Amino acid sequence: MSDTTLTSSESPSSASDQMEALRTGESSSDKDVKRLCRRCRYERCLEIGMKEEALHPKRDAIGSRRSNLNAHSKTSSTRRFCFRYTIIEHGLYTSQMPSHENVWFLSDRTCLIRDFIDIPEEIKRHLTTKIIEEQRLLLPLTTMLIDEVAQPLRRLKLRPIEVAALKILMLLKPTLLFESYKSIATSEDLHILYEVRNLVLRGLHAFYESIEEDEMERRIGDVLMLLGGIEVCAAQTLEEMHLLHVFNICNFDSETIDAVFGVPSKDDFPMTVDERDERLSSNSSLSIK
Numbered sequence: 001m002s003d004t005t006l007t008s009s010e011s012p013s014s015a016s017d018q019m020e021a022l023r024t025g026e027s028s029s030d031k032d033v034k035r036l037c038r039r040c041r042y043e044r045c046l047e048i049g050m051k052e053e054a055l056h057p058k059r060d061a062i063g064s065r066r067s068n069l070n071a072h073s074k075t076s077s078t079r080r081f082c083f084r085y086t087i088i089e090h091g092l093y094t095s096q097m098p099s100h101e102n103v104w105f106l107s108d109r110t111c112l113i114r115d116f117i118d119i120p121e122e123i124k125r126h127l128t129t130k131i132i133e134e135q136r137l138l139l140p141l142t143t144m145l146i147d148e149v150a151q152p153l154r155r156l157k158l159r160p161i162e163v164a165a166l167k168i169l170m171l172l173k174p175t176l177l178f179e180s181y182k183s184i185a186t187s188e189d190l191h192i193l194y195e196v197r198n199l200v201l202r203g204l205h206a207f208y209e210s211i212e213e214d215e216m217e218r219r220i221g222d223v224l225m226l227l228g229g230i231e232v233c234a235a236q237t238l239e240e241m242h243l244l245h246v247f248n249i250c251n252f253d254s255e256t257i258d259a260v261f262g263v264p265s266k267d268d269f270p271m272t273v274d275e276r277d278e279r280l281s282s283n284s285s286l287s288i289k
Helices: 014-024 038-047 071-096 129-137 139-156 160-171 187-210 216-246 254-260 273-283
Strands: 103-105 111-113
Touching (some): 071 139, 129 139, 160 187, 160 216
16 A cells, blocks of 8 residues: 555545544444555555555655756756657567567557568558658668667566656756756756656565566566667667758657757757766665665
């Protein structure tokens, strides 16, 4: 049972119910209804197997923070994450489809093809000369998506908790704050980011311990290796989309152009590779404790 249940708002009469429960050890509330005092909810959770360690005495340890990012920085970081998130989603979608080693499936019922011979007949029937030419332009990207993302996901068969951890780690990837433009994070921000990433890794480790996962360290390594493949594929996807746009191979509306490509503001300037690496190395402290 989630801690949300334990901290949900109480009805006006539940406070008196809680005091009565503390005094007598029993609650006057009907235990078959949702309006239970906090003590009764806690005891019910314990009865069905919840451990005290599952409680969160310190909620929102970081606290509320006012964002200092300008509109362009927010859009830029969100855009970069969206590419990675989309690749994860389509990779999972492809891995759940019948195993076809030469097809990357998209959620809109389209696909990318890297081999036009060894593919399902239902796909072959829809191929035209124009489609084949367009698909060949994307062959390097398609090959990368299948080899680096789809096949590992199909082999690992990730559990929902592992997928959630993967998405969080990708969202909190430090390089998202340094790509293309100047740094949009302070040293304090990076420290918090690494702390949260460590919490996710420790939580994933605890999950494997709870289910007695065989070769736990290897499993964690395999999951983390996916991050690199997704990162490379996201960069390649953006590059391919630029080519499609520049050579007018694919039409993009104005909103898509703004959302996908964006336009750097005059205040932005590139950060050198040395500056980025120095900043990252000074804050890198990922570990499982």
